[in-house]
Amino acid sequence: MKKNLSFVMAVGWVFSLSLAGLAEAQTVEIGTWAGFRTAAVSFTFDDGPQSDVDIAMPMFEKYGYKATFNIVTGWVGAQGMLGWDGVKTLANAGHEIASHSDSHPQSGAMPSKEISTSKGKINQNIQQPYGCVTLAYPNCNTPGDAQVLQNYVLGRICNASWSGGSDIMSKNGPSNWAAVPAMMTGGNGTSDFKGNMQTAVQQGGWVAFLTHGFTTGTNGYANYSPTNASAMEEGLLYAKQNDSKIWVAPMGHVAMYIKERNASTATASTSGSSITVKLTHTIANDVSKYEYPLSLRIKNDNNWTAASGTQGGKAITVSIKDGYIYFDAVPNGGDIVISSGGSSTNPSSSASTQPTSSSAGQPLPGSSTSTITSAASITIEMEDYIQGGEGIGYSDLNGESDNTGYRIDDAGVVKVGTDGYAIGYTMAGEWFGYSVEAACDGQYSVVARAATGNASTTRFSVSVDNVAGSVAVDVPSTGDWNTYTEVEGSGTLKLSKGKNVVKVSIDQSYVNVDWIKLTSDNAQCPSNVTPQSSGSNGTINSASSNPQNPGANNPSGGDAPEAIYTAGDIRWNAFSGNVYCQVFDMKGQLLKSVSVPASQNATALWNSASAGLSKGVYLLRYGNRGSIRSVQVRK
Ligand SMILES: [Zn+2]
Numbered sequence: 001m002k003k004n005l006s007f008v009m010a011v012g013w014v015f016s017l018s019l020a021g022l023a024e025a026q027t028v029e030i031g032t033w034a035g036f037r038t039a040a041v042s043f044t045f046d047d048g049p050q051s052d053v054d055i056a057m058p059m060f061e062k063y064g065y066k067a068t069f070n071i072v073t074g075w076v077g078a079q080g081m082l083g084w085d086g087v088k089t090l091a092n093a094g095h096e097i098a099s100h101s102d103s104h105p106q107s108g109a110m111p112s113k114e115i116s117t118s119k120g121k122i123n124q125n126i127q128q129p130y131g132c133v134t135l136a137y138p139n140c141n142t143p144g145d146a147q148v149l150q151n152y153v154l155g156r157i158c159n160a161s162w163s164g165g166s167d168i169m170s171k172n173g174p175s176n177w178a179a180v181p182a183m184m185t186g187g188n189g190t191s192d193f194k195g196n197m198q199t200a201v202q203q204g205g206w207v208a209f210l211t212h213g214f215t216t217g218t219n220g221y222a223n224y225s226p227t228n229a230s231a232m233e234e235g236l237l238y239a240k241q242n243d244s245k246i247w248v249a250p251m252g253h254v255a256m257y258i259k260e261r262n263a264s265t266a267t268a269s270t271s272g273s274s275i276t277v278k279l280t281h282t283i284a285n286d287v288s289k290y291e292y293p294l295s296l297r298i299k300n301d302n303n304w305t306a307a308s309g310t311q312g313g314k315a316i317t318v319s320i321k322d323g324y325i326y327f328d329a330v331p332n333g334g335d336i337v338i339s340s341g342g343s344s345t346n347p348s349s350s351a352s353t354q355p356t357s358s359s360a361g362q363p364l365p366g367s368s369t370s371t372i373t374s375a376a377s378i379t380i381e382m383e384d385y386i387q388g389g390e391g392i393g394y395s396d397l398n399g400e401s402d403n404t405g406y407r408i409d410d411a412g413v414v415k416v417g418t419d420g421y422a423i424g425y426t427m428a429g430e431w432f433g434y435s436v437e438a439a440c441d442g443q444y445s446v447v448a449r450a451a452t453g454n455a456s457t458t459r460f461s462v463s464v465d466n467v468a469g470s471v472a473v474d475v476p477s478t479g480d481w482n483t484y485t486e487v488e489g490s491g492t493l494k495l496s497k498g499k500n501v502v503k504v505s506i507d508q509s510y511v512n513v514d515w516i517k518l519t520s521d522n523a524q525c526p527s528n529v530t531p532q533s534s535g536s537n538g539t540i541n542s543a544s545s546n547p548q549n550p551g552a553n554n555p556s557g558g559d560a561p562e563a564i565y566t567a568g569d570i571r572w573n574a575f576s577g578n579v580y581c582q583v584f585d586m587k588g589q590l591l592k593s594v595s596v597p598a599s600q601n602a603t604a605l606w607n608s609a610s611a612g613l614s615k616g617v618y619l620l621r622y623g624n625r626g627s628i629r630s631v632q633v634r635k
Contacts, residue, residue, distance in 0.1 A: 045069045264280065428506055
């Protein structure tokens with residue numbers, strides 16, 4: 001039985017701190033999105049008409065969601081527009097109140113002095129937990145990026161696709177925080193809230209919508225591209241039905257979350273029945289303190305059945321599910337202390353007294369006597385395969401790579417983040433060898449950090465040269481080749497004390513693997529084993545796990561290595577509506593999104609998808625609701 005460590009969510013950054021001898025270090029994960037959801041969605045409303053309170057607010061209340069309302073300070077109180085009391089009503093309901101200038105010119109950019117004056121007026125009139133932190137440009141024209149970012153966490157434009165960009169952002173937000181895209185809704189925009197949310201979920205990204213007034217109600221000056229309220233409500237209903245995947249939150253909150261997530265470090269150490277977590281960032285500017293809560297989780301290694309928590313001595317909500325302890329906490333908000341609430345089932349709690357919330361941040365009674373149970377682990381970086389070239393350290397079938405310069409014998413090394421590497425461009429039948437020094441005999445479990453933009457689960461296997469058997473690692477679709485997740489292999493590997501050659505075989509094409517971690521079940525095993533990678537003289541007996549026939553390691557037998565097709569092989573189902581198609585290069589980079597009516601055919605889709613692409617192999621993901629295919633096509 002395979003166990004996915006983080007199947008339902010893309011996990012952001014992983015940190016750990018080693019405190020061997022004092023307490024057991026724990027890994028803390030920061031959710032890519034709040035609640036470890038898959039995607040973020042923001043709704044923004046421009047201009048400040050009466051319909052914001054009459055129509056939008058009750059609709060959002062119904063689903064428990066918050067939106068961003070961009071106010072033109074000079075229009076407050078005008079005919080059909082909200083007065084400050086109306087704006088306060090929105091703020092008191094928890095919505096974000098943001099700036100949309102003082103004067104809203106009919107065309108062109110707002111006067112640059114209004115960048116700060118509009119913010120000042122809003123902060124004077126409206127109390128908000130984070131103040132006025134976002135600005136939506138009238139007519140989508142920036143009044144000056146640098147000045148905007150001195151005053152706001154973001155500046156919002158309209159559709160990026162109008163100038164060739166993508167309207168759906170990655171998990172790291174826009175490429176320019178002074179040009180955050182939002183999709184126009186209504187008559188001159190989209191009514192497909194659900195479809196765009198689905199795309200955001202597929203990509204693990206963030207989509208924002210931009211709405212003026214509605215087709216009904218009092219809309220004052222907000223009469224551009226009126227939106228059908230029931231179409232929007234269907235979108236909110238869809239989000240609610242997919243609450244485990246979709247995080248709906250105001251723009252400013254999502255922006256703070258992203259910036260904090262990418263700048264924070266989290267460490268944890270467990271002692272007895274308590275875990276102390278430190279969560280900090282060093283973002284320093286005048287715009288915001290960046291204290292929006294981040295979602296964190298720690299593996300529930302001691303099988304606590306209940307837990308409670310505090311941060312800086314104040315209670316926080318803690319929940320336990322799926323083998324993890326979940327909680328939200330504010331960076332730089334003081335030590336977080338999570339305590340077991342169910343001592344009867346906690347095997348380690350008998351040795352120490354139950355900590356109280358007042359002990360936050362202090363060493364806990366019993367911490368010096370807690371047992372260290374960390375078994376030996378070996379982390380193998382996948383880019384550090386054995387030297388010696390093709391047939392010795394690896395078998396590379398396609399010669400593709402990112403040309404990172406990390407290795408001369410480059411068998412497909414790709415970057416991970418800014419300073420990490422992984423193997424990518426993998427094809428079924430390829431393999432990589434690693435020379436590993438094990439400190440003791442034992443059965444070793446396998447955890448891998450991997451990514452695949454394939455639509456379905458993609459497999460590789462780990463084996464030890466000259467030892468029968470292998471551990472299959474199934475990597476669920478992570479949405480793209482740059483979104484990594486940790487997965488556990490099924491079964492264990494036998495390693496012998498001393499040198500072993502560990503082999504990673506690609507069973508199904510296009511999985512990126514960052515590292516694998518082998519952990520011994522032998523508690524006596526010292527934890528100082530190291531992989532011997534670069535410069536080693538290990539060799540691989542390529543016959544032992546049969547890299548020419550990866551299907552032999554695949555008990556399900558159903559997944560033959562994927563062929564590369566020509567356009568004529570794109571299969572056309574009984575699709576309905578529009579057929580959407582995303583085109584990726586072999587790095588997993590989304591190149592374009594196109595759609596054709598289902599009444600057309602595969603040739604029409606291919607013509608649209610392939611237009612402007614140079615010769616090469618591409619991954620097409622196409623289909624419509626509930627019927628998505630992936631196929632590699634050579635142009
Ligand atoms: Zn406007």
